[in-house]
Amino acid sequence: xxxxxxxxxxxxxxxxxxxxxxxxxxxxxxxxxxxxxxxxxxxxxxxxxxxxxxxxxxxxxxxxxxxxxxxxxxxxxxxxxxxxxxxxxxxxxxxxxxxxxxxxxxxxx
Amino acid sequence: xxxxxxxxxxxxxxxxxxxxxxxxxxxxxxxxxxxxxxxxxxxxxxxxxxxxxxxxxxxxxxxxxxxxxxxxxxxxxxxxxxxxxxxxxxxxxxxxxxxxxxxxxxxxxxxxxxx
Numbered sequence: 701x702x703x704x705x706x707x708x709x710x711x712x713x714x715x716x717x718x719x720x721x722x723x724x725x726x727x728x729x730x731x732x733x734x735x736x737x738x739x740x741x742x743x744x745x746x747x748x749x750x751x752x753x754x755x756x757x758x759x760x761x762x763x764x765x766x767x768x769x770x771x772x773x774x775x776x777x778x779x780x781x782x783x784x785x786x787x788x789x790x791x792x793x794x795x796x797x798x799x800x801x802x803x804x805x806x807x808x809x
Numbered sequence: 810x811x812x813x814x815x816x817x818x819x820x821x822x823x824x825x826x827x828x829x830x831x832x833x834x835x836x837x838x839x840x841x842x843x844x845x846x847x848x849x850x851x852x853x854x855x856x857x858x859x860x861x862x863x864x865x866x867x868x869x870x871x872x873x874x875x876x877x878x879x880x881x882x883x884x885x886x887x888x889x890x891x892x893x894x895x896x897x898x899x900x901x902x903x904x905x906x907x908x909x910x911x912x913x914x915x916x917x918x919x920x921x922x923x924x
Contacts, residue, residue: 740900740918740920741917741918742902742915742916742917742918743853743902743915744915745912745914748912787852787853795909796855796858797843797855797913799852799853799854799855800852801851801852802852804850
């Protein structure tokens, strides 16, 4: 079966750095996405990786290793508004998005 | 990113009634639209995929007669929850895709509460 694993919840301090990991086992791979979802709102796109390596976009970076079936989302200089759920999703061979359960990130002052 | 609208943003209905939710792609013609459901503290669950002009493809366990999807044009898809029950109360989110392999853009979601 297809499976995406990410931690259920993480806590970090304002101004610090946090890394959210995602491991996946899917039938085929056509890219990995990270989305941010605030409570009661729809997901918003953060990043997309299809090749191995690090993609940096401001305070957020995303890393992919296809051979290991592994990705992480790195958030720097954490702000209180970064408190949200972070969803990892993989596009499989049918271009269907397979979703992880999401990681709830709690930022403390 | 693309702008996707959903209407209504929230709705309360009585058990046994039907509710229609609209999803509109405002920036481009969406060949494919997706409908998701999300229960509190859970991840997105894909309900169905619809391509303009053809019947929707429903995920396993989703009743096609209960959740009617009409993708009438390249910019509009509707989800009708028929004979709603309290267990249908959820957050319903649509997303659109311009082409296969392209990025999905999400609507703001519709919160349905069935009393």
